Amino acid sequence: MIGGLKKVGLYLFAGASAVAIIASTAPTAEAQYVTREEFEEFKKSNAKVKWKGAPQFSSWDGEWKFKVRGRLQVDYNSIDQDPRVTGEEDINSWEARRARLGVEGQVPGDFKYKFEIDFADSDVDVKDAYISYAGFKDWNNLEILFGQFKIANSLEGQTSSRFITFMERSFLVNAFNLEPRALGIGIHAGSDEDFGWSFQTSYNGASIEDGADWNDAPSIWAIRATAAPVNTDEAVLHLGGSYRSRNNGNIDNVSELYRYRSRVGLHLSDRFVDTGSLSEADDYWGLEGAVAWRRFSVQSEYGEITPDLPQSFKSMSNRGLSPNYDAWYIYGSFFLTDDSRAQGYSARKGEFGRVKPNNPFDWRNGGWGAWEIAGRWQQINLGSDANPIAVATNDDFCDPTPASQGGGDGCGEQEGWTIALNWYPTNYTRLMFNVIGTDVGGNFNGFRGADIDGFGMRGQIDW
Numbered sequence: 001m002i003g004g005l006k007k008v009g010l011y012l013f014a015g016a017s018a019v020a021i022i023a024s025t026a027p028t029a030e031a032q033y034v035t036r037e038e039f040e041e042f043k044k045s046n047a048k049v050k051w052k053g054a055p056q057f058s059s060w061d062g063e064w065k066f067k068v069r070g071r072l073q074v075d076y077n078s079i080d081q082d083p084r085v086t087g088e089e090d091i092n093s094w095e096a097r098r099a100r101l102g103v104e105g106q107v108p109g110d111f112k113y114k115f116e117i118d119f120a121d122s123d124v125d126v127k128d129a130y131i132s133y134a135g136f137k138d139w140n141n142l143e144i145l146f147g148q149f150k151i152a153n154s155l156e157g158q159t160s161s162r163f164i165t166f167m168e169r170s171f172l173v174n175a176f177n178l179e180p181r182a183l184g185i186g187i188h189a190g191s192d193e194d195f196g197w198s199f200q201t202s203y204n205g206a207s208i209e210d211g212a213d214w215n216d217a218p219s220i221w222a223i224r225a226t227a228a229p230v231n232t233d234e235a236v237l238h239l240g241g242s243y244r245s246r247n248n249g250n251i252d253n254v255s256e257l258y259r260y261r262s263r264v265g266l267h268l269s270d271r272f273v274d275t276g277s278l279s280e281a282d283d284y285w286g287l288e289g290a291v292a293w294r295r296f297s298v299q300s301e302y303g304e305i306t307p308d309l310p311q312s313f314k315s316m317s318n319r320g321l322s323p324n325y326d327a328w329y330i331y332g333s334f335f336l337t338d339d340s341r342a343q344g345y346s347a348r349k350g351e352f353g354r355v356k357p358n359n360p361f362d363w364r365n366g367g368w369g370a371w372e373i374a375g376r377w378q379q380i381n382l383g384s385d386a387n388p389i390a391v392a393t394n395d396d397f398c399d400p401t402p403a404s405q406g407g408g409d410g411c412g413e414q415e416g417w418t419i420a421l422n423w424y425p426t427n428y429t430r431l432m433f434n435v436i437g438t439d440v441g442g443n444f445n446g447f448r449g450a451d452i453d454g455f456g457m458r459g460q461i462d463w
Contacts, residue, residue: 046060047059047060047064048060052067052463053069053427053428053462053463054067054068054069054070054463055067055068063106063107063108064105064106064107064108065105065106066103066104066105067103067104067105068101068102068103068463069100069101069102069103069104069116069462069463070100070101070102070116070462070463071098071099071100071161071162071460071461071462071463072096072098072099072100072460072461072462073096073097073098073099073161073458073459073460074094074095074096074097074458074459074460075094075095075096075097075167075267075268075456075457075458076093076094076456076457076458077091077092077093077094077095077266077267077268077269077454077455077456078090078091078092078454078455078456079091079092079264079266079268079269079452079453079454079455080452080453080454081269081270081450081452082450082451082452084447085444085447085449085450085451086270086272086440086444086450086452087444088270088272091268091269091454093268095120095121095267095268096119096120096121097120097167097267097458098118098120098161099118099119099120100116100117100118100119100120100127101116101117101119102114102115102116102117102127102128103115103116104116106134109135110133110134110135110137111131111132111133111134112131112132112133112134112143113130113131113132114128114129114130114149115128115129116128116129125209126148126207126208126209127148127181128147128148128149128150128181129147129148129208130145130146130147130148130149131145131146131147132144132145132146139189140189140190140191141188141189141190141191141348142187142188142189143187143188143189144185144186144187145185145186145187145188145202146185146186147183148181148182148183148184148207148208149181149184149186149202150179150180150181151180151181151182151184151202151204151220151222151244152186152188152200152201152202152222152223152224152242152350153178153179153222153224153242153244153284153286154172154173154178154179154224154242154286154288154301154303155226155238155240155288155290155299155301155350155351155352156169156170156172156173156178156288156299156301156329157169157173157178157179158179158224158349158350158351159351159352159353160351160353162354162460162462163344163352163353163354163355165299165331165333165372165374165376165420165422166265166331166374166376166418166420166432166434167266167267167420167432167434167456167458168263168265168266168267168434170301170327170329170376170378171262171327171329171378171379171380171414171416172286172301172302172303172327172328172329172378172380174261174262174263175260175261175262175273175325175327175380175382176260176284176303176305176325176327177258178284178286178303180207180220181207182204182205182206182207182218182220183204183205183206183207183208183211184202184203184204184205184220185202185203185204186200186201186202186203186204187199187200187201187202188200188349190347190348190349190350191347191348192231192346192347192348193231193347194231194232195227195228195229195231196227196228196231196347196348197225197226197227197228197347197350198224198225198226198240198347198348198349198350199224199225199226200222200223200224200225200350201221201222201223201224202220202221202222203219203220203221204219204220204221204222205217205218205219205220205249206218206249210251213251214249214250214251215249215250215251216249216250217249218246218247218248218249218256219246219247219249220244220245220246220247221244221245222242222243222244222245223242223243223244224240224241224242224243224350225240225241225242226238226239226240226241226288226347226350227239227240228345228347228350231345231347232342233340233342233343234293234294234340234342235292235293235294235342236290236291236292236293236341236342236345237290237291238288238289238290238291238292238345238347238350239288239289240287240288240289240350241285241286241287241288242284242285242286242288243283243284243285243286244283244284244285245281245282245283245284246258246281246282246283246284247280247281248279248280248281256277257277257278257279257280257310258277258278258279258280258281258282258307259274259275259276259277259278259279260274260275260279260305260307260325260382261273261274261275261382262327262380262382262414264414264416264436264438264440264452264454265416265418265434265436265438265454266434266436266454266456267456269452269454272414272440272442272444272450272452273380273382273412273413273414273440273441273442274382275323275325275382275383278307278309278310279307279308279309280307280308280309280310281307281308282305282306282307282308283305283306284303284304284305284306285303285304286301286302286303286304287301287302287303288300288301289301290352292340292341292342292345292352293342294340294342295334295335295336295337295338295339295340296332296333296334296335297332297333297334297340297341297342298330298331298332299330299331299332300328300329300330300331301328301329302326302327302328303326303327303328304324304325304326305324305325305326306323306324306325307323307325309323323383325380325381325382325383326380326381327378327379327380327381328378328379329376329377329378329379330376330377330378331374331375331376331377331418332374332375333372333373333374333375333420334372334373334374335370335371335372336371336372336373337357337358337359337368337369337370337371338358338359339355339356339357339358339370339372339424341355343355343356344356354427355370355372355424355427356427357369357370357424357425357426357427358370360425360426360427361425361426369423369424369425369426370423370424371421371422371423371424372420372421372422372423372424373419373420373421373422374418374419374420374422375417375418375419375420376417376418376420377415377416377417378415378416378417378418379413379414379415379416380413380414380415381412381413382412382413382414383412412440412441412442412443413441414438414439414440414441415438415439416436416437416438416439416452417436417437417438418434418435418436419434419435419436420432420433420434420435421433428461428462428463429460429461430458430459430460430461431457431458431459431460432456432457432458432460433455433456433457434455434456434457435454435455436452436453436454436455436456437451437452437453438451438452438453439451439452440452
């Protein structure tokens with residue numbers, strides 16, 4: 001027993017001696033201090049990531065930002081084009097309406113950039129491609145744009161296709177080309193305060209795709225201003241107006257004439273109201289208004305355009321021809337769920353943005369996303385459907401060239417309705433269902449007018 005205790009004591013003594021020897025040979029621990037300058041450098045070398053549909057990377061100080069952006073919209077259209085009257089076949093087809101990919105970001109010095117390409121229709125088109133200086137934040141967020149960007153002319157035209165209520169924009173926007181992109185310089189400013197406002201103006205020419213082909217590019221001057229006397233998460237009152245003046249240029253020494261035409265409410269339809277190419281220049285003005293209150297919203301616009309005809313057209317009659325075309329729409333929407341368009345409104349931009357469901361879709365936990373129903377009525381007047389030499393008035397003109405030769409036999413009035421059901425499962429996804437009915441005025445093979453009906457649906461994701 002005594003011998004066993006001695007052995008244990010010897011083992012303990014040997015272990016303690018080993019620990020002491022190891023400790024004596026180990027380096028002495030010293031406190032490490034980091035200077036403020038070193039900490040600031042550490043922060044700058046570490047990026048922050050914020051998810052906005054896709055990861056957005058930014059430096060610790062926010063001077064650098066970078067994000068890959070894009071959208072995919074896949075559509076189905078089924079359209080009865082009244083073949084007996086119009087001579088155009090019915091349509092049942094799918095298409096990639098938009099397939100865009102791009103980048104956006106910011107570099108030190110308050111410079112921003114955006115570049116986006118659309119791959120739809122088996123073609124590659126450059127959409128936005130601009131740089132901007134945004135160093136005037138204290139001056140009502142003043143920003144100077146240089147490059148190709150969307151010209152500000154209309155509430156619906158300015159609203160991104162990701163956020164419009166219906167699958168296609170109105171006759172007004174479609175016929176008067178109120179969502180074009182062109183190279184130029186622009187100034188944007190605005191405020192998101194309780195009484196919000198926006199101001200946009202620009203001077204533009206040709207687009208990137210067409211710019212190299214023009215000997216004398218078009219000149220486009222546009223201005224738009226909006227006010228939001230009511231601007232909260234529950235209620236918005238939006239008022240605005242815009243003006244645009246265009247002069248066409250010439251391409252390969254041939255004068256380009258502006259043309260006014262519109263589809264019937266779905267993208268794959270034919271354009272039955274069509275003036276043909278007839279205008280050397282034009283002036284557009286428009287008014288816009290919208291109210292959003294909790295689940296309910298109403299939006300409307302009116303626009304009028306005055307083309308300037310070539311002398312060759314004017315000489316066709318002993319009267320001075322001065323056509324004047326107009327269009328308007330009004331629509332209302334209502335959310336079946338506890339959601340609102342008001343939450344996505346930006347007074348600084350003067351446009352509605354993303355609908356963010358309060359209860360995103362989650363079948364495991366009972367989330368249903370946001371559900372919206374909407375109805376729209378719209379009308380456009382592109383002049384008479386008869387020969388202009390015989391019946392032209394100051395407010396009534398159509399290109400006399402037959403439609404078979406690219407003219408505007410069918411030009412005249414068009415009015416129609418759209419009923420929509422939209423489902424927003426999450427912030428960045430949407431399913432859309434549209435039913436349309438359109439009454440097209442005009443002279444079709446001896447018939448006066450045509451009735452076009454259709455159904456469309458869209459699956460959409462953006463990031």
